[in-house]
Every structure is written in structure tokens, then in C-alpha cells.
Amino acid sequence: MSVTNLTNTIWYLNETLGDSGWGSYDEITFNITFTSNENTYNSLYLYSDFSSPIDTCYINNDSTMVYDGWTATAHGRTPSWTNDNYRIIKIIGGGDVRNSIFIEWLENEAVQLKVDNLTNTTWIWRYIYFNEESFDDTYNLESKYNISFTSNSSNYTYISFSCNDPDMDIYDLWYCTTSTWQQGTWTKVLEAQLSYYDQNEYTWTWTNNNYKRITITGGTDVTNPNLIRWLTRYASLVTTYTYDLTQLSLTNEGVYQITGKANAVGCAASNWNGWVGYAVFPQLDTPTSVSVSNTTASFDAIDKAGQYEFFVDGQSIGTYSVTTSGYNVLLDLSTSAFGYGQDTYYATYIKVYDGTSNAGTLLASDISPTAPTTKDKSYIRELVNCQTGNIYIEWYCEYSDGMISEDWLQTGSSNCTVIHSSGSSETAQTTISITGNPAVIHMSAEGLLD
Numbered sequence: 001m002s003v004t005n006l007t008n009t010i011w012y013l014n015e016t017l018g019d020s021g022w023g024s025y026d027e028i029t030f031n032i033t034f035t036s037n038e039n040t041y042n043s044l045y046l047y048s049d050f051s052s053p054i055d056t057c058y059i060n061n062d063s064t065m066v067y068d069g070w071t072a073t074a075h076g077r078t079p080s081w082t083n084d085n086y087r088i089i090k091i092i093g094g095g096d097v098r099n100s101i102f103i104e105w106l107e108n109e110a111v112q113l114k115v116d117n118l119t120n121t122t123w124i125w126r127y128i129y130f131n132e133e134s135f136d137d138t139y140n141l142e143s144k145y146n147i148s149f150t151s152n153s154s155n156y157t158y159i160s161f162s163c164n165d166p167d168m169d170i171y172d173l174w175y176c177t178t179s180t181w182q183q184g185t186w187t188k189v190l191e192a193q194l195s196y197y198d199q200n201e202y203t204w205t206w207t208n209n210n211y212k213r214i215t216i217t218g219g220t221d222v223t224n225p226n227l228i229r230w231l232t233r234y235a236s237l238v239t240t241y242t243y244d245l246t247q248l249s250l251t252n253e254g255v256y257q258i259t260g261k262a263n264a265v266g267c268a269a270s271n272w273n274g275w276v277g278y279a280v281f282p283q284l285d286t287p288t289s290v291s292v293s294n295t296t297a298s299f300d301a302i303d304k305a306g307q308y309e310f311f312v313d314g315q316s317i318g319t320y321s322v323t324t325s326g327y328n329v330l331l332d333l334s335t336s337a338f339g340y341g342q343d344t345y346y347a348t349y350i351k352v353y354d355g356t357s358n359a360g361t362l363l364a365s366d367i368s369p370t371a372p373t374t375k376d377k378s379y380i381r382e383l384v385n386c387q388t389g390n391i392y393i394e395w396y397c398e399y400s401d402g403m404i405s406e407d408w409l410q411t412g413s414s415n416c417t418v419i420h421s422s423g424s425s426e427t428a429q430t431t432i433s434i435t436g437n438p439a440v441i442h443m444s445a446e447g448l449l450d
Helices: 100-109 225-234
Strands: 009-013 027-030 033-036 039-041 043-047 055-059 063-073 076-081 088-093 110-113 121-125 142-151 154-165 170-176 186-194 202-206 213-218 235-237 254-258 276-280 291-293 296-298 307-312 315-321 327-336 348-354 361-368 378-386 390-397 402-404 416-423 427-434 439-448
Touching (some): 100 110, 110 225, 142 170, 327 348, 361 378, 416 439, 427 439
Parallel strands (some): 327 439
Antiparallel strands (some): 009 088, 009 110, 033 039, 121 235, 154 170, 170 186, 291 296, 327 378, 416 427
């Protein structure tokens, strides 16, 4: 048995139930507290005469028959559920949560699920396999589930499986914004294609690997047992952890490259794929010349402060806001020039102006002298106030044959967009539109030298 305690586990019972694990009994009741179909029950009763599928009751104050192993149909007697939602049970506790007979029966007659509600969950497809388990009706040529989700930076309201070869039961996967097919509202994300080598076999190809990740936010089918079971079998539920980066105690303003790795005893470490940018803004100066006269408190203004908060015995009693204008922009800029094959370094500078040209107010600059003795970059790491909503940057690398990277923002930038860039051999210019407050501009333009 892979499970030893059923507390807080979720199970999806098979369409047809058997008596595996308790064949020496004709009936058995398990003392478990669980929820199913939005109701809570305190025991589960199973009955079998050893010649047919079993009957199942969920018991609370009265017995609720949820599964009948002897339902009469036009084709004879077949088992049936009174409501498919009863097939999902979420076990809370009870005296039999460690009962080996019950655990064995569940593991043979059900699939363990990660969740019983898909709302606010994220999944990554491992692979896709289409069969009757995916659909309410095996013979449907199309099956849809209403879930609101995002994938590849787009929003969708339906996920659909559309048959493209009924003879072979072959399906494509679609993400949709409407319930019925319309041009432009259905996106094929996984396509079945005949194998080049064998015209009787299909292969599936993702149209974009970013579609493998979906984040579900709602929809009428977030508790649909068929969809939950299908996702559980063929996708991985993403668990997200958070870490408060302020614990790093980084004091210098600028954009830091944050990376990491996963460690486990007996396993090789796994490094993060890439890095994220973390912007640290400067610490405001401490208010000075604080005094009180009668009922009025006064103090010297602090540069860049937009609000002051007052406390009495450690309890906040209110704030005082200062009328400010423009945008606070954290600059993290660098540039360098180096003669490859030579031990020679060349001059560089960065100049930042408020506006769309160097006719605007100079906000910041850093200049490295001609022929420095060490490899040094021009750096600007400071907070400036932009009044016009645009930032103009001049880059210079002495003897450069051309500038690169002057037209793109690096990871960690926010609330800004490059609207124009140009350059010659030694110089380049970048114009950036500020779209929010505060903004972060993280860039590194480099000079190319022979």
C-alpha cells in the first residue's frame, strides 16, 4: 500500500466498483468522515453477493444510495451512479483512516486525486492520452469543459477535445473563448498528426510549449470529476513557494540578479532556469529638526518622500501626504568598452535626461575617463524624478565599432517601454516611456571593439 493514513486524501471512485480487499465479507461498513457532492458523511457501506458488482451507500443520519450494482438497462443489468459527483470523496478523518482493508479497496477501486476543486490551481501537462476516461460520452466527437484559465499569456473559458479521426478515436486539444467553434475564438494547442513513417499511427505536437502550463481561476466545471481525474493522470499540479526577499538585507539601490537551486539529501542539486530581477530602492533619509509647538509638529522635508506617518506610543494615528509630481524612476544602467586582444581600456559614459532628447534636464550621469588603467564600467544606480514621462539615455564607448543592447530592457525592469533606439559606432540613444510609478530601468549597453 502506498498510503498508510487516509486523512485529508481525495479519491475518484471507478465507474464500476469491485470487492477487492474484502472478499471474505458480504457487507462491510467503514468508519470514515468524508465529504462528497457537497455533503458530509460519517461512514461508507459496501454490499456484495460475490456474483455481481457491489452496492454502495454513504451514511450520515440516513443512508444515501449512491451506487447501484444492479441497475436495469436495455442491455441487461449494469452498475450506475446516481450522480457522478459522488465518485469524488474527500476523507477528513474517522476510525478507519488506517484500516488496511479499506486502504487496499480504495487503491484498487479509485484514483487518488490532488484536489477536489480546480479553482486557483496551476497544472503543467506531462503528456496527453485521449481515451474514454476523458469524456462524459465515449462516442462524442467533441467534449468541452467550462473552466476559466490562463495559458501562454491569454485567457480562455473552455477546454475542448475535438475528434479528427472517429475511426481511430484520435483527438486534438483546443483552448477556447466561446462554447461553439468560431474562427479566432478556438486555439488548437495540441495537434494529432499522422506519423510520417506509419500512416496508421498518430503523434501529438504542441503548437507552442507555453500552452503546457494552465492556471485555472473558475468555471462551472471546476468540480467535474471527469476533468479532475484526467488532469490528475496527465498533468502535474504546481505547488508555489514564496520567499520574502527583504530578508536579504540588500542596502545598495539597483537591480539584483536573484537565482537559486533545489537541494535534497541523496540527490544532485537542481539550479533555477535563469534568474529574476529584484529592484532595491534607496532608503530615505531620517527626518531631522523635529519639534512640537503647542499642537503643531514640524520637521525638515525629506527628499523624495511622498507621505509621512505619525505614531503615538508605537500606534499609527494617521498620515500626511505631500503633493508630488512626475515619476520616481530607479536607474540601473551600465556600459563598458574593451579592446579584445589588447590590454587597453577605453572611455565610456552614460547620460540620462528628462524628456525625449538631450535638451531636457540632466537627471544623472557617470563618466569613465579616457584610457583608464583598469577595466571599469560606467554605472548609474540611483533614484531620479522624471517630470515629462519620458527618459532619454545617451551611451558612449570610445573607439567602439558599434553598440549593442541599447534597445532592450533587462529582467527586473518595470513600468517602462523602449519607444525608440538608434546608434552609430561610438554612441547610442534610447528613449523610454514611463508607464507607472515607480518605474525601474535596468539596461546594459556594450561597445563592440576589434
